[in-house]
Amino acid sequence: MSKKRTKYTSGCLAGSSGCQYIDLEHLKNFDISIPPKDVVDSFNETLKGIVPKLISNSKQIRTLQSLRDTLLPKLMSGEVRVKYDKEAE
Missing domain, CATH: 1.20.5 (Single alpha-helices involved in coiled-coils or other helix-helix interfaces)
Structure with missing residues (x-):
C-alpha cells in the first residue's frame, strides 16, 4: 500500500481504546477483491x-x-x- 493510501486509511479510522472503526462513507471508497x-x-x-x-x-x-x-x-x-x-x- 502506498504511503498516501496508508495515510488516507489511517485518517478514516475513528474511535479510541482500541475500538477502531471505519465510517461507512469512507468504506465505499475502498476496492474490495472477491x-x-x-x-x-x-x-x-x-x-x-x-x-x-x-x-x-x-x-x-x-x-x-x-x-x-x-x-x-x-x-x-x-x-x-x-x-x-x-x-x-
Whole structure:
C-alpha cells in the first residue's frame, strides 16, 4: 500500500481504546477483491477438514486445563499422591 493510501486509511479510522472503526462513507471508497467461486469453494472444502479438528482440540484443551487446575493444587498440598514405579521406565 502506498504511503498516501496508508495515510488516507489511517485518517478514516475513528474511535479510541482500541475500538477502531471505519465510517461507512469512507468504506465505499475502498476496492474490495472477491475471489472467483472455485477459489472460495476450494477454501471452504479445505476448512471442512480443519474446523472439526480445531473444535475437538479446543474441547480437549479445556478438559486438560480443568484437570490441571483441579489436580495441581491437590498434588502440591499432598492431598493427592501419585504412586511412582521406577521399574515401569
